[in-house]
Each structure stands twice: as C-alpha cells, then as structure tokens.
Amino acid sequence: MSGRSLAALTPAVREAIEWSVRLGSGAATAADRDAFEQWQALDASHRQAWQAVTQATHTPLNPLLEVPGSASAATRALRSSGLSLQRRRLLRGGSALLLMLGLPALLTVQRRMPLDAVFSDHYSGTGERRRIQLADGSVLLLNARTTVEVAFSAEARVIHLRHGELNIQVARDPHRPLEVVTAQGRVRALGTRFSVATLDQRSAVSVQQHSVQVRNRAGQSIVVDSGQTLRFADDALSPLGNEQGRLDAWMEGRLEVDDISLGSVIDALRPYRYGVLRVSPAAAQLRVFGVFPLDDSDRALQSLAQVLPISVEAFGPITLIDLR
Secondary structure: OOOOOHHHOOHHHHHHHHHHHHHOOOOOOHHHHHHHHHHHHHOHHHHHHHHHHHHHOOOOOOHHHHOOOHHHHHHHHHHOOOOOHHHHHHHOOOHHHHHHHOHHHHHHHHHHOOHHHHHOOEEOOOOOOEEEEOOOOOEEEEOOOOEEEEEEOOOOEEEEEEEOEEEEEOOOOOOOOEEEEEOOEEEEEOOOEEEEEEOOOOEEEEEEEOEEEEEEOOOOEEEEEOOOEEEEEOOEEEEEEOOHHHHOHHHHOEEEEEEEEHHHHHHHHHHHOOOEEEEOHHHHOOEEEEEEEOOOHHHHHHHHHHHOOEEEEEEOOEEEEEEO
C-alpha cells in the first residue's frame, strides 16, 4: 500500500485507516472500541480493509507526529528537504508522505491539512479560513482545506487553485494580468474582487466587483460581471445568475443553501471537520434550504436532523447520515 496515492484507496480502506489512527492515539475510549467493533461487523469489506491496514502499519507512528505541532513540523521538514519544485510536483498525491512518514502518521497529518499542502505555496487547514497578502499587494482569503501555488513573473501573475475555494482582492497592475487556474480552465481578472471554487469535475466563479473572463479547456470563453456566478467544466459553461451571496457566505463562516442536495451540504461541511462524514446515497438526494454554521459542524448536523428525515450517528471518528 505504501506506493499508492491516498486518493486511490477504497472507502473501506480509508475508514480502516481512520480507525487505526483513532485506536492508536492513546485517547480511544471504550465507546470508541465498541463503535469500531460495530463498524467491522457492518460489512465483510470492512474486516478485509482492517486486516490490510494493520498488516501495512505494524510499525509505530513516526515520533515526529506524536507531539503538538507535529503536522506543521512535518511540512517544514519536507519543504526544506532540498527537493526541487519539479520533484515535489511529481511526488504530489501522497506516495512520498506515505513512504517518509508511514500510513498512520500520514493520516494524522491529513486530518489537519490537505495532503498536497506540503507541496503548495499556501494552504489552509481543517476548519481554518486564512488571509494571505501576496507580493504584488493582492489579498487572498482561503476557505478551509484549500491549497494554492503562486507563479508571479515579470509578464504575468498566475495562481493555481489545486483544491478548495478562494476569494481574491486583486491589486492593480496594468502590465501583468492576474489569472486563477483550475483543472477545468482559467479565470482572468478584469476587475478587482472575485471567488473561485473547485467542485467535482467542475469549477465555479462568482464576481463581487467588476468582471472576469473565463476560458475552459475546450477554449470556450465568457465574461462574468459583478453579481453573477458561473460554473464551468472542461467543455461547458453554465451561468447561474445572481447566487454570489450564497456562494461567498463561507467568508463569514456561514453555509447558505437554497434547494440543493444534502450531499452537497455535507461536501461543504467536510473541510470543517476532522472526522469522516458519510452520507447514504438515498439521504444525499434530499433537498435542503437554510443557513448553517460552518465553524460548528455538530450544530449544523443537528439542525439538519431537525428539519430532514435523517439520522446522524457517530461511530468514533466516523459520522453516518442516513434516512430515518
């Protein structure tokens, strides 16, 4: 398993890793151990995953990750290891950390920050919104669990949004355009303030001041003006009208939703929670309206359970959401 990217692991193995971290932390309770036994009994794949993980993680945790602040220490150590930028990019995906720190240690880091944070210029951790002033005077605000790389030159300013969501107040520079690049395309600033988010196989942009030009990988292009929102895929552009108030509410610690799926709501809460949130396919289809606190995911889940026909049950670090 040590040569595989974490993203390639099955859900059962991911959960088994979470249990390995929890039970090996020294803080596991009798209730945690009972919940673990229930999790194993739920499905044969859980037992098989647990056996695979325990075989791969028979060595102790790396001491570096057993002390307070160890996640940031690991990050600094790897960043100062002398690896070239090209080499670090080749290692992105978790395999390098897996080899250097060990699987349980990797998950300890992963719960605090995105794995690719080690190889990024700027990142925000779980439950953290982070403000960053760039060298040109532009100001970035990162939503929780966001990673970016910044490439400024004499001719251009490029910000690669690898994962998550950002808002940027763009400093004026008539000689160097600023672009935010995602996997689906490029967003060029024609004004001063806008947000960009990475979604599942899509990206989204909302504009607060002036306008931006969006060009996807297929070469399709459109201008998005102040107050407008656009979702774009590799080969599609989908204007959404005036939804920026809801999409940008994260900057004030809120999640505002109006007739979206519960699955999408859970996706928005995950970056603010150290544990694992699992929602059943049936429950994920429920439609949700309302305003929920991002900084208190337990309260958000309780509110959802009060207005929807769902149950919310915690099993150690894993919270399961299903239809009642």
